[in-house]
Amino acid sequence: MMDAAPFLTLEDVTVRLRDRWLLADTQWQIRCGENWVVWGPNGAGKTTLARILTGEVAVVKGWVRRHYEQDPAVCAGRRAVALVSSEQYHRIYRQEQLFDEFRHFSGRLDQTTAAADVLRGVTERYGKTPSAAFHGTQIPEILDLAAILSKPIQALSSGEMRKLLIACGLAAEPCLLILDEPFNGLDKPSRANLLRLLEQRIVSGTQMVLIVHRREEIPVFFSHLLQVKDGRVVWQGPMADAAVLRSPDEAKAGDGGRIPDRSKDRSATRSLNRVDAGEPLIRMREATVRFGGHVVLDRVDWTVRAGENWAVLGPNGAGKSTLLQLITGDQLQAYANDIHLFGRPKGSGESIWEIKEHIGYVADELQARYQRRITAFDVICSGFFDSVGLYRYCSDAQREAGSHWVHVLHLEELADRPMAQLSFGQQRLILIARAMVKTPRLLILDEPCNGLDMSNRRRVLDMVKAIAASGHTNLLYISHRPDEMPACITHCLQLDAGRVIHAGPIEGCR
Template sequence: MHKHTAINGNDLSMNSPFIKALLKGENNEYFPELKGKKGVLYSNTTLAQFIEEEFRHDNFVLGGQSGRSIRSFSSGEQKKALLDYLLHKSPDFIVLDNPFDALDTSSVNQLKRRLLNISRQMPVIQVFKRKADLLPFINHAMRLHMGEVVFSGGVASYLRKYEQNKEEHFCTAIPAPLHQITEEFRVIAKFTDVSVSYNSRPILSKINWTIQAGEFWQLKGPNGSGKTTLLTMINGDNPKAFGQNIELFGRKKGTGESVWEIKKRIGYFTPSMMDLFTRRHTAMQMVISGFHDSIGLYQRPSEGELTVARRWLDLIHLSDYANMPFIELTQVQRRMVLIARAMIKHPPLLILDEPSTGLDDQSAALLSALINKIASESQSAILYVSHRLEPDLQPQFIYQLIPGKNGSLGEKIEH
């Protein structure tokens, strides 16, 4: 029977000395059984390298005989192609880096079945962040902190030692908006018999969905079911919305409103936004920039803006980090700052697109607590987009997209 190990660590990089030595069969202290053996890395980091190689040199390694660009594959197809390629190299063992990120339930189940078969042939090392993602055949666990091993033992012992305790995360009230809200909308978004196709391929079929003021929705559905299409028809970026029976903020789509008029009523966050903020703006400046819808702060803030921003930083327990560069904060701290930035004007609609992707259980619970608080104490409607149902999140309703041959149908589920 092979030794299969789960590794957990805060911001453990696949480029760390620990992982590099492991893949070369040189991590003899903790993996003596892999000494001199050859490992492969199944990771989004590896996938990104192939995508970059394809883009720069037209080297279609993962596309294989299909002749397709790997960028045209769905998330599930990309990961399957990568796994096929790595196994074709006949490795002695495989390292899995958060293998289920960005996969829907069906794709996760398919991958789990395949990994179970692989575990019978070779050792599997799973780098994980979520307890629910732990593969059932894992029989050993390790925890790293600052690159050093602080725990090595059985899985049950690991879970007992690091089980998350429930706690009250945010005690102060949501800060009030700087200016009194004068615009009020009963209906934030309304879709009536909306169908969308791309190149004769049906994506959405007869969508009927209404988001009312102050409601908390989760939009879910498998990869490729049309979640992104629906989102872009709300936030003004998708030309497929024109000519459809869509109402946004009390006005029929396509009756003369500008994209800017729509966007100014929407607060938006997705983790990919963090890549846009590369300058050394402070946490305080990042929160204040939400008043100006800018990437960073380029003008002197008013005293009122400073006061409201301080209250948001106090709420998310980052007052002591107000002058720290945003890029030096932890993953979850940066996400909370950007959610505060999105909410600082109390927009009629807050869109959160896969906000917890890549976070560990404790950080995801912290983010969920913040979102629940915003939902309960503000008038903003919330649209939370994810195929993962966070155990701590408390949406009122779920709108689920169900793929079919004529495009995805929509179904409202009371949560």
């Protein structure tokens, strides 16, 4: 491979994000045919490194040598570098919110944007269309696009959106495809399918850079590894020489090791919850949500009582996130269903803010809405008002509560930084603190460990355990990973294709 022509080279590169200097004096060369994994904890600089490759971040020192520009035959008219990242999901989500406002204003409530429209729009922007050759590959089958493309954007789960964006990146056929944390939000079968797909595309000649923070997500069939930590490249070279992957001490350092299964502690921690099961906090009767002809939730019956902590489980597209949006009021079809919250029927005169007053919420779509130029600490304090942005003055007591959660989650170095400049995992920690500042009666955590490295996952799971032990807050918890299931979970709701498979004690879950 050393004889292969260089594709892209970073020479003594340093970047600046406001008052922070990152990736100082970075040297990195990607040769034609090499497939790299970029690995490191939250805030290490992985996504910034990817944006240097795409040209979205300017360097203040050094040079980026784009060798493919000197030899047009290398890419043969194709886009040179394309990036698939969470920011694309956020951009599409915000755009669809704006389109929804236009539709309501014009009275065109029956119009929607389908996933197929996104695939077509993204690839056309790259000068391509989803060609017959693309649909003739195994990509649509492995990503289960047949179940996704006909759905409206509002009906897609975060995992389905991730699959759609990966399909867009592959359909554009760039010379180099960068996948930033592509496993986030995917269920176990989908993660296995994605690994199989990546191996197939590499064998067929697609060149890739894969960004991950979990050591177990590093595929052995990639040729090279680059490790980033504390804003610096600390190691790079062939995958076979990466001794750091074989180090037993690395898991203790919190850079991607596996969290132990905590299910064996469940019986011990359940007694910590001081509230006995009692009054219903949530009651749904035959709750149904549909978009056009697509049914997302199908006659769901479910009751959550005080003292119970529920896991909501199911594959990508099962309807989990939509179910939670019925509770928070972010899904307007809640008012067409028989739903009681905290003893009151929805639509009985309460405002959405009166509902949110009792709920803390962390989810991908909330993170998508929060790309604003305010500090992380102001984001935390906005939790008192359930607003996206901070538009009111906080009292001394509220600011003290915000500072308490900054300390609990060790966010001191992030608190004064703009939210938009934080990594995906760092933003997730800020939103967890935002959800907890008002000590809600109900805490809804939709994939809370999404994007978090091992150290921060442990921190969040320990916090969740302490919250449940306090007896003041009940949990609704979504995760696709058994090793992230808190021991305090007492009950389980399992969904499949919008229907209830199980609703009851955790022991009955399959």
